[in-house]
């Protein structure tokens with residue numbers, strides 16, 4: 632998906648190319664990415680002209696990324712930041728790490744003498760791999776419009792992009808859209824298992840559960856209606872869907888469970904800050 636201006640995406644230093652970094656990279660490669668460097672010990676399948684560095688000391692000194700994307704686990708931040716700090720003097724850092732705050736990341740860079748570092752946060756999700764991601768960003772007042780535009784350009788290449796004005800909202804965003812694909816995949820898993828429990832052959836249960844989740848998602852994406860309206864259109868009074876929803880929508884069932892689950896994820900994001 633390309634909402635930004637035409638032409639290649641700018642050269643990046645992508646630090647960490649696992650599930651999330653790899654998903655974004657897949658989308659960026661599909662959209663045309665200027666020669667970039669990927670820092671990851673475990674990737675050797677990056678196509679030319681892009682380069683892989685196994686450790687920070689292997690990074691080419693003359694490489695001038697337009698943006699540094701930090702996509703290692705939050706627990707690795709303290710190890711990684713000093714190692715890439717020399718590039719952060721000239722390029723903003725875009726962190727996708729859950730929980731880690733702009734203040735904390737900036738302080739880590741400043742502690743190794745990188746005074747001019749600008750850190751912007753983004754919370755993407757794995758559908759970015761197919762251009763269907765949802766990314767929410769936060770930039771501190773020190774970030775320039777050009778730096779924000781650069782982030783929007785890059786992230787809109789892998790899906791939809793929104794910005795929040797309050798950094799604290801990033802924890803709720805993480806709980807809803809960052810972690811959210813896992814909730815949807817769990818739904819597909821559970822529907823498949825329940826279909827098997829009702830006597831369906833495993834292959835058919837898998838096929839109809841997956842297609843139902845993906846088809847409903849595609850309908851939601853294309854519709855202007857609220858999700859609740861689309862739900863009502865499936866639900867005949869006194870019919871089969873109603874029988875299921877009476878269980879799922881009981882106040883102590885999905886409404887309470889989803890609220891508690893998202894609160895737990897947001898709480899965990901806050902804990903990861905330190």
Ligand SMILES: NC(=O)C1=CN([C@@H]2O[C@H](COP(=O)(O)OP(=O)(O)OC[C@H]3O[C@@H](n4cnc5c(N)ncnc54)[C@H](O)[C@@H]3O)[C@@H](O)[C@H]2O)C=CC1
Pocket residue numbers: 646647648649650651652653670671672673685686702703704705707710711727728729754755756757809810
């Ligand atoms: N997985 C997801 O759906 C999402 C993850 N995130 C964030 O993305 C970040 C990465 O998460 P995942 O991709 O799930 O983890 P992951 O473990 O799949 O990827 C991390 C990558 O970092 C690499 N790495 C570890 N230490 C390194 C080092 N010292 N130098 C260079 N590379 C190193 C690993 O080899 C690995 O490929 C996390 O901070 C997470 O909060 C954000 C949104 C969604």
Ligand SMILES: O=C(O)[C@@H]1CCC=N1
Pocket residue numbers: 729805809810
């Ligand atoms: O589970 C996690 O911590 C990361 C952040 C959002 C999705 N995965």
